[in-house]
Amino acid sequence: MNYTAEATAALDRIDATKPLVHQITNVVVTNDSANLTLGFGALPVMAYAIEEVAEMAAIAQALVLNIGTLSSEEIAAMLVAGRAAGDKGIPIVLDPVGAGATRFRTESALTLLRELPITVLRGNRGEIGALVGSGEVRGVEATGSEDPHEVAKAARDRFGVTVAVTGPTDVIVGLDRTLLVDNGDPLLGRITGSGCMSTAAIGIFNGIGGDPALQTALALATYGLAAERAAVDAPGPGTFRSRLLDEVAALREKGVEGVRIREA
Amino acid sequence: MNYTAEATAALDRIDATKPLVHQITNVVVTNDSANLTLGFGALPVMAYAIEEVAEMAAIAQALVLNIGTLSSEEIAAMLVAGRAAGDKGIPIVLDPVGAGATRFRTESALTLLRELPITVLRGNRGEIGALVGSGEVRGVEATGSEDPHEVAKAARDRFGVTVAVTGPTDVIVGLDRTLLVDNGDPLLGRITGSGCMSTAAIGIFNGIGGDPALQTALALATYGLAAERAAVDAPGPGTFRSRLLDEVAALREKGVEGVRIREA
Amino acid sequence: MNYTAEATAALDRIDATKPLVHQITNVVVTNDSANLTLGFGALPVMAYAIEEVAEMAAIAQALVLNIGTLSSEEIAAMLVAGRAAGDKGIPIVLDPVGAGATRFRTESALTLLRELPITVLRGNRGEIGALVGSGEVRGVEATGSEDPHEVAKAARDRFGVTVAVTGPTDVIVGLDRTLLVDNGDPLLGRITGSGCMSTAAIGIFNGIGGDPALQTALALATYGLAAERAAVDAPGPGTFRSRLLDEVAALREKGVEGVRIREA
Numbered sequence A, B, C: 001m002n003y004t005a006e007a008t009a010a011l012d013r014i015d016a017t018k019p020l021v022h023q024i025t026n027v028v029v030t031n032d033s034a035n036l037t038l039g040f041g042a043l044p045v046m047a048y049a050i051e052e053v054a055e056m057a058a059i060a061q062a063l064v065l066n067i068g069t070l071s072s073e074e075i076a077a078m079l080v081a082g083r084a085a086g087d088k089g090i091p092i093v094l095d096p097v098g099a100g101a102t103r104f105r106t107e108s109a110l111t112l113l114r115e116l117p118i119t120v121l122r123g124n125r126g127e128i129g130a131l132v133g134s135g136e137v138r139g140v141e142a143t144g145s146e147d148p149h150e151v152a153k154a155a156r157d158r159f160g161v162t163v164a165v166t167g168p169t170d171v172i173v174g175l176d177r178t179l180l181v182d183n184g185d186p187l188l189g190r191i192t193g194s195g196c197m198s199t200a201a202i203g204i205f206n207g208i209g210g211d212p213a214l215q216t217a218l219a220l221a222t223y224g225l226a227a228e229r230a231a232v233d234a235p236g237p238g239t240f241r242s243r244l245l246d247e248v249a250a251l252r253e254k255g256v257e258g259v260r261i262r263e264a
Helices: A003-017 A030-039 A053-059 A072-088 A103-115 A125-131 A148-159 A186-190 A194-206 A212-231 A237-249 B003-017 B030-039 B053-059 B072-088 B103-115 B125-131 B148-159 B186-190 B194-206 B212-231 B237-249 C003-017 C030-039 C053-058 C072-088 C103-115 C125-131 C148-159 C186-190 C194-206 C212-231 C237-249
Strands: A020-024 A043-046 A062-066 A092-095 A120-123 A162-165 A170-173 A178-181 A261-263 B020-024 B043-046 B062-066 B092-095 B120-124 B162-166 B170-173 B178-181 B261-263 C020-024 C043-046 C062-066 C092-095 C120-124 C162-166 C170-173 C178-181 C261-263
Touching: A003 A194, A003 A212, A020 A030, A020 A053, A020 A072, A020 A194, A030 A043, A030 A194, A030 A237, A030 B237, A053 A072, A062 A072, A062 A194, A072 A092, A072 A103, A092 A103, A092 A194, A103 A125, A120 A125, A120 A194, A120 A212, A125 A148, A125 A162, A148 A162, A148 A170, A148 A178, A162 A212, A170 A212, A178 A212, A186 A212, A186 A237, A194 A212, A212 A237, A212 A261, A237 B237, A237 C030, A237 C237, B003 B194, B003 B212, B020 B030, B020 B053, B020 B072, B020 B194, B030 B043, B030 B194, B030 B237, B030 C237, B053 B072, B062 B072, B062 B194, B072 B092, B072 B103, B092 B103, B092 B194, B103 B125, B120 B125, B120 B194, B120 B212, B125 B148, B125 B162, B148 B162, B148 B170, B148 B178, B162 B194, B162 B212, B170 B212, B178 B212, B186 B212, B186 B237, B194 B212, B212 B237, B212 B261, B237 C237, C003 C194, C003 C212, C020 C030, C020 C053, C020 C072, C020 C194, C030 C043, C030 C194, C030 C237, C053 C072, C062 C072, C062 C194, C072 C092, C072 C103, C092 C103, C092 C194, C103 C125, C120 C125, C120 C194, C120 C212, C125 C148, C125 C162, C148 C162, C148 C170, C148 C178, C162 C194, C162 C212, C170 C212, C178 C212, C186 C212, C186 C237, C194 C212, C212 C237, C212 C261
Parallel strands: A020 A043, A020 A062, A062 A092, A092 A120, A120 A162, B020 B043, B020 B062, B062 B092, B092 B120, B120 B162, C020 C043, C020 C062, C062 C092, C092 C120, C120 C162
Antiparallel strands: A162 A170, A170 A178, A178 A261, B162 B170, B170 B178, B178 B261, C162 C170, C170 C178, C178 C261
């Protein structure tokens, strides 16, 4: 498959259709995720109130759920939004931030996976590992040594969803194929919310339809490619963070030669 | 009227008196709005707890209410803060983010308009339209085709407040005059919260007194002028966002030749 | 004492041990504080839910409590987290943002000081003054004229904790010594959350152990030194804010000649 052509077509389609991506996400990354969504040419909407999430999710093209600063009220709103999305066949992407660090996070993520028709689950090795009974997490950072491919496969088998375990190489285990993405830059690890932003990107690309594993790979590859470009001569993470948004917004103009996706 | 002189005088007065602008706003734009307020030389305070909002609003020079990530608790706090501001004659600026997208947003905005002595209502064409029974909104973006001047006039007549409908040309319909502002840059549409920041600017300029329509026009024109300067050679929205704050903070030093305000 | 050598050793130890800094902080500064923590080489975790804060605090190396956008639920969570930290001997840093501006803020800060084994209290002159019965605050900015040294000493005596009153010169009154820090730049006053970020830095440096007053001085001096470097040729506060994070992340590479700490 010509992944450069696929990525180009996906970016064009996002730009043309401007999918509305409803995000119930954490307070650390709210602004960055909204800006990333605009950068890709899609429309973000951050809406959390239980009174309105069903209505908002039902008019969206994708729903992104991120438990980074979860509360019991927020989980309740996520369940309402997720059911509305499920009723309409709208893809749902879940980021179980910090699963394994506290029981509340692990159990909340498992509840969402059990109750909602999640399309894609994205986390680091420790977070996804915690959901399948392995994995070590310190705060919200993975510290264990599991093989990401094994962790992703175990989660796919357990939950029946497409799973992306991100790291130096991102591993995407879909229902019928496994894709690997080699894009990215170490500076992503020096800014907060870079994983959460990759989850938002997955929501955007799944908002235009298509195979969830492929769309997830295209999202991670283009986001990682923008990060590579932003990192060139970056004096540090602060400037990198601003340039990352510049480069995401410039992807269509500069082209996406350089996406590195391969089948496992 | 010499609007350049008016804008210069307003910026000087903000710098000299440092109005305290109490903002109950959404989580997407909180940081940007606080930085914008400091950039203009005013003092921001973000305070949401129902236990303290009356006390805080009463010592402020302006109150900004923004429903971008509303909750029922937040609306209750806005009502308490707004009544305290009203009792003291402190101007209140309302941004009905996403009105029309969900019933909860539309009804909450209408409740605030009915219960509080709002001074200025600022939104895009779709949001303001939704409050007067027209308008199409997708998430928080306007998509309809109404004439902004008609929408603003209808809202002014309905609610008896100064109304600003922002867009390529901002239309400000005051109680006895209509002003148009032509400043701004398309890059504002590529960063999240640019509308919310314009509302914060309106709060700042109304915090120094004066006619609400004129102060609103001065706020939108100087903010838009800073955006024009920030956009020069900007490589993308991330860098633009940082430079926008630089340029707001430099307005007094660089001067405001370039504000484009006219009577309709 | 050779403070340059002390600061170098502290930065190396942070980088080597990556202390986990649990922060319950305000929505204005959440993103900046998390990025600052990563910039210093430590790990941030923002977790607020009462269901999980005890568990999270117990695995952290420091707990930072910041009441900038407090609510009664958040104060309740801070008490639970603080008790868990106290049980484990984990240092707790408190930032009483806006104490003196409203009764709710003053009383909440006093409750935390009374109920929890706070290690370091950090605020501006007005905030700390309000806690000892003097001080004037306008919103969250100090406006009074008290001598910062007197204010800090009064708070140390009243609460039995190390107190840092930050300003042009930071005054740190420990249990058995007083240190002064002369680093910093006026541009810090032009960005929101610069005080809150200094509190996060104090949490990071106290997360590696050592004398609280010394660790606090090292935190404020290195943070202030990074600000001085970021301010060189900065066109304004927006660009300065990005560069500040660049310079924090570059402290180990560039070295910390330039920290200005002295005994009072």
